[in-house]
Amino acid sequence: MSTAKPGRRVRGFQFSAWNLLLIIPLLILVTPLFNFDEPRLIGMPFFYWFQLVFVFAGVLCTGIVYWATRKKPTSETRDELGVDDLDEGETR
Amino acid sequence: MNHIQWVELVIFIVLFVAVTVLGFVASRWKAGGSLDHLDEWGLGGRKFGSWITWFLLGGDLYTAYTFVAVPALVFSAGALGMYALPYTVVVYPIVLLPALRMWSVSRSRGYVTPADFVRGRFSSPTLALLIAITGIVATMPYIALQLVGLEAVLRTMGINGSGIVGHLPLLVAFLILALYTYQSGLRAPALIAFVKDILIYIVIIVAIIYLPSKLGGWGHIFDSAKETLAKPSPTTGKPAGSILLNSSNQLQYATLALGSALALFLYPHSLTSVLASRGRNVIKRNMVALPAYSFVLGLLALLGYVAISAGVKPLTNNATGKPDGNTIVPLLFDSQFANWFAGIAFAAIGIGALVPAAIMSIAAANLWTRNIYKEYLRKNATPQQEAKQAKLASLVVKLGAVLVIILIDPQFSIDLQLIGGVLILQTLPAVAIALYTRWFHKAGLIAGWIVGMGWGLIMLYGIPNPANGKLHFGGSALAMGNLSIFGWHPFAGTGLDAVQIYPGFVALVANIVVAAVVSVIARALKWNPGVDQTAPEDYHADEHDKDLRPIGAH
Numbered sequence: 001m002s003t004a005k006p007g008r009r010v011r012g013f014q015f016s017a018w019n020l021l022l023i024i025p026l027l028i029l030v031t032p033l034f035n036f037d038e039p040r041l042i043g044m045p046f047f048y049w050f051q052l053v054f055v056f057a058g059v060l061c062t063g064i065v066y067w068a069t070r071k072k073p074t075s076e077t078r079d080e081l082g083v084d085d086l087d088e089g090e091t092r
Numbered sequence: 093m094n095h096i097q098w099v100e101l102v103i104f105i106v107l108f109v110a111v112t113v114l115g116f117v118a119s120r121w122k123a124g125g126s127l128d129h130l131d132e133w134g135l136g137g138r139k140f141g142s143w144i145t146w147f148l149l150g151g152d153l154y155t156a157y158t159f160v161a162v163p164a165l166v167f168s169a170g171a172l173g174m175y176a177l178p179y180t181v182v183v184y185p186i187v188l189l190p191a192l193r194m195w196s197v198s199r200s201r202g203y204v205t206p207a208d209f210v211r212g213r214f215s216s217p218t219l220a221l222l223i224a225i226t227g228i229v230a231t232m233p234y235i236a237l238q239l240v241g242l243e244a245v246l247r248t249m250g251i252n253g254s255g256i257v258g259h260l261p262l263l264v265a266f267l268i269l270a271l272y273t274y275q276s277g278l279r280a281p282a283l284i285a286f287v288k289d290i291l292i293y294i295v296i297i298v299a300i301i302y303l304p305s306k307l308g309g310w311g312h313i314f315d316s317a318k319e320t321l322a323k324p325s326p327t328t329g330k331p332a333g334s335i336l337l338n339s340s341n342q343l344q345y346a347t348l349a350l351g352s353a354l355a356l357f358l359y360p361h362s363l364t365s366v367l368a369s370r371g372r373n374v375i376k377r378n379m380v381a382l383p384a385y386s387f388v389l390g391l392l393a394l395l396g397y398v399a400i401s402a403g404v405k406p407l408t409n410n411a412t413g414k415p416d417g418n419t420i421v422p423l424l425f426d427s428q429f430a431n432w433f434a435g436i437a438f439a440a441i442g443i444g445a446l447v448p449a450a451i452m453s454i455a456a457a458n459l460w461t462r463n464i465y466k467e468y469l470r471k472n473a474t475p476q477q478e479a480k481q482a483k484l485a486s487l488v489v490k491l492g493a494v495l496v497i498i499l500i501d502p503q504f505s506i507d508l509q510l511i512g513g514v515l516i517l518q519t520l521p522a523v524a525i526a527l528y529t530r531w532f533h534k535a536g537l538i539a540g541w542i543v544g545m546g547w548g549l550i551m552l553y554g555i556p557n558p559a560n561g562k563l564h565f566g567g568s569a570l571a572m573g574n575l576s577i578f579g580w581h582p583f584a585g586t587g588l589d590a591v592q593i594y595p596g597f598v599a600l601v602a603n604i605v606v607a608a609v610v611s612v613i614a615r616a617l618k619w620n621p622g623v624d625q626t627a628p629e630d631y632h633a634d635e636h637d638k639d640l641r642p643i644g645a646h
Binding site: 014019022023024025026028029030031032035036037040042043044045047048051052054055056058059061062063065066069070 | 171174177178181182184185186188189304309310311312313314335336337342345346349350373376377379380381383386387390391394632
C-alpha cells in the first residue's frame with residue numbers, strides 16, 4: 001500500500017477546469033450585490049429571497065462539478081507541477 | 093412547575109422513547125465483526141452510503157441549537173442573523189475538494205481523527221496534540237449548547253423548575269443518550285437522524301406555509317419587524333437592529349459567514365461523519381444535496397421575524413432568573429400551533445439535540461483515545477482497548493457537558509461556543525492546507541497556532557456587549573477601530589473605525605502569516621521537517637481500489 005506505483009495510481013495534485021465552478025457560490029459573500037429591500041417577492045425583501053434562491057445556484061454549481069468529474073475522479077495525465085513537486089515531499 | 097402542557101409533553105415523551113429504542117437497536121444495524129474497534133464504534137464501519145450520510149451530516153451540522161439560536165438572533169438583531177444562510181451556502185463548494193482528500197488519506201492510512209492525519213503528515217506528536225486539544229475544547233461547549241436547545245423546549249412545555257430540580261429532566265434525557273451511544277457508537281445517531289430530520293422538515297414546511305398566512309403575509313411580517321427593530325433599545329438607546337445590513341456590519345456578515353464555513357468541517361464531529369462514508373462519490377453527492385438543509389435553515393431564520401410579528405416575549409428561565417432568547421421559537425410554536433403539532437415540533441427540536449450531541453461526544457472521545465491516550469498514556473494499546481477507552485471517554489464528555497450547564501450559567505457555554513469557533517479555525521493551516529502541501533514547516537504551524545489562538549482570545553475578551561451589560565466576550569463583531577497590534581491601531585481614524593469584522597478571521601490571517609514566516613526561517617536554518625508518512629496516491633484512494641486497507645483490521 002505504501003509503496004508508490006507511478007503511472008498506475010494517480011498521485012499529486014489533480015486539477016479539473018470544472019472545479020472552477022465552485023468559485024461562483026462565493027458571490028453570496030458580496031453583500032452590496034443584494035442588500036436591498038426592493039423588489040419584494042411575496043412580501044419578502046430582496047435581501048432575503050435572493051439569498052434563498054442563491055442556495056439553488058450553489059447546488060447547481062456543485063452538482064455540475066459532481067456530474068462532470070464522476071466518471072473520472074482524477075485526470076489521466078500526470079500533473080507537471082503537482083503540489084508535491086513544490087515542497088520537499090518528493091526529496092525527503 | 094407552572095401549568096405543564098400535557099398533550100405536548102406526552103407526544104414529546106412518546107417520540108423520545110421511540111428514538112431511545114432505535115438507539116439501542118442500532119448496535120445490530122449493519123453490524124460488522126465486532127464493535128471492539130474504533131472503525132466500528134467510532135465510524136460505523138466506514139460504510140455509510142449516500143442517504144445515511146446525508147441524514148447523518150444533516151443531523152450533525154444543523155443542530156438543535158442552530159434551529160433555536162439562529163431565529164433568536166434574527167429576532168433580536170435582524171438581518172445579521174441571516175448570516176447562517178450564506179455560511180451554509182459557501183461551505184459545500186469550499187469543502188468539497190479538501191473533504192475528498194481527507195477521506196481518501198484517512199481511508200488509506202486508517203486515520204480516525206483530524207489529529208491522526210496531522211500526526212501522520214508531519215510526524216509531530218506535539219502538533220497533533222495541539223490539534224486534538226483544540227478539537228476537544230471547541231467541541232465540549234458545543235455539546236453543552238445542545239442541552240440549551242433541549243432545555244428551551246422542556247421549559248416551554250412547562251417543565252420550568254428552579255434550582256437543580258429544574259435540570260433533572262435534562263439529566264435524565266442525557267443519561268439515556270449516553271447509554272445508547274456507549275452501546276451503539278456512531279450507528280445510534282445515524283439511525284436516529286432519520287427520525288429527527290424527517291420531523292424537522294415536516295415542522296418547518298408547515299410553519300413556513302401556515303404561520304405567515306395566519307399572521308397577515310410576509311409583507312406585513314417584515315414591515316412590523318422593521319418597525320419593532322427600529323425602536324431604540326431601553327438599555328443602549330440605539331435601534332436593536334434592522335431588516336437590512338448597514339455600512340458597519342456588511343463586512344462582519346461576510347467574514348462571519350466565511351469564517352464559520354471554513355471552521356465547520358474542521359470541527360472533529362463533522363469529519364467523523366465524512367470519514368464514516370463509504371467512498372468519494374458519497375461525499376460528492378452529499379455536498380450537492382446538503383444545501384437542502386441550508387434552505388430550510390434560511391426559512392427557519394425568518395421565524396425570528398414571525399415571532400416579532402406575533403408578539404412573542406422570551407420566557408424567563410427559572411433556574412437563572414434571566415429571559416432566555418432561545419425560547420422564542422418554541423414559544424411561537426406553542427402559541428400558534430395546535431397542541432399536538434407543537435408536541436411534534438418540540439420533539440423534533442429535542443431529538444435534534446440528541447443526534448449532534450452523540451456524534452460530538454464520539455468525535456471528542458476518538459480524539460482523546462487516539463491522540464492523547466494512545467500517544468502518551470498507553471502506547472501499545474490494542475484496538476479493543478482503544479474502543480473501550482473511547483466508549484468511556486464519550487460518557488465522561490457528556491457528563492462534563494451536563495455539569496457545565498447545571499453548575500454554570502448557560503450563558504457561559506454560549507460564550508465558549510463563540511470562542512470555540514475562533515479556536516477551531518486556527519487548525520486550518522495544519523489540517524486543511526496540509527492536505528495540499530507540506531510547504532508549512534511543523535514549527536511554523538505550531539507558532540501560527542499559538543499566535544492565532546492568543547490573539548483570537550484577546551480580541552474576543554475585549555468585545556463588550558452594551559445590550560446586556562457584559563464587558564467581555566460580548567459577541568463576534570470587532571469594530572476595526574479597536575483592532576490592535578501590540579497597541580498599534582492600524583484602522584483607527586481611517587474612516588473604517590465603525591466597520592465590524594469577525595475576529596476569528598483576523599486571527600486566522602495572523603496565524604497563516606506567522607506560520608509562513610517561521611516556515612521560511614525553519615527552512616533556511618534547515619530544521620528537521622519530519623517524515624511524511626502519507627504517500628501522494630493516498631489522497632486519491634477510493635472505495636473500489638484493490639489494495640485498500642481492510643476496515644477494522646486488528
